[in-house]
Ligand SMILES: Nc1ncnc2c1ncn2[C@@H]1O[C@H](COP(=O)(O)OP(=O)(O)OP(=O)(O)O)[C@@H](O)[C@H]1O
């Protein structure tokens with residue numbers, strides 16, 4: 001089966017105008033995105049995520065290497081036929097209403113008036129902007145702008161939707177709305193490729209992720225293969241014990257944090273929990289909560305980041 005995206009040895013070097021100094025921002029990137037999946041492209045600021053996305057969407061050209069969208073080279077315009085794109089900081093004509101803007105998009109795609117109206121109706125419903133389409137976009141909140149941007153990315157009913165930081169700057173509700181739209185697109189059999197800093201969002205919805213650091217791919221794979229399912233540590237919240245009492249069992253704890261009358265202690269080995277609970281009972285203290293912590297994408301990302309910085 002043809003992959004939605006196949007990146008082969010993609011590299012990009014920018015040349016500064018001043019002294020023509022070269023800056024390599026993407027090094028020999030190889031990546032494969034299976035069709036019908038949600039793919040998270042992760043990396044810290046300056047990692048090269050936007051550069052990669054600009055290369056895939058034909059906004060800039062590679063220094064070497066290439067990529068294919070559903071088997072078509074990114075050099076060919078047809079590679080963008082089945083693609084929708086939400087840029088990192090989309091710019092809108094703010095004096096247009098949402099409706100005027102979507103009509104403008106529809107005209108760019110060459111749709112007739114009636115198909116445009118039908119599509120706009122569908123999209124407004126999907127991005128939850130029904131009722132706000134007659135407002136000028138300068139009155140839209142950041143979340144509404146992001147959603148109207150998403151609507152324009154979906155106008156041509158794309159098979160592949162590429163989004164650069166679609167959740168950035170949104171509050172938890174806005175992020176959930178974008179996540180739900182992404183999941184809806186997957187249900188419709190589409191492929192979604194998006195970059196993000198917000199690791200928890202990637203963790204919630206991605207089938208596969210790649211981590212890019214300093215222009216180099218550090219890791220690609222299914223989340224479940226990446227993350228260690230074993231419990232990494234256990235956090236126990238206690239009440240009714242003093243610092244002095246706790247000092248008796250200090251060697252057992254990997255950390256302790258005091259907050260008013262509550263104390264949060266951390267155990268780095270599961271087998272220590274039983275001992276701790278026995279001690280708590282003996283001291284007549286109270287256990288408020290016990291939270292096992294498994295490895296998260298954030299832990300992995302930080303580990304990769306340390307390796308990347310050292311390399
Ligand atoms: N046109 C350009 N000329 C010179 N350098 C550039 C150009 N565009 C990007 N860069 C550099 O390439 C590197 C990667 O930038 P890019 O925007 O791809 O990162 P990013 O991963 O998207 O970061 P962020 O998370 O901040 O959006 C940065 O060091 C940036 O300064």
Ligand SMILES: [Mg+2]
Pocket residue numbers: 049050051088164
């Ligand atoms: Mg970027």
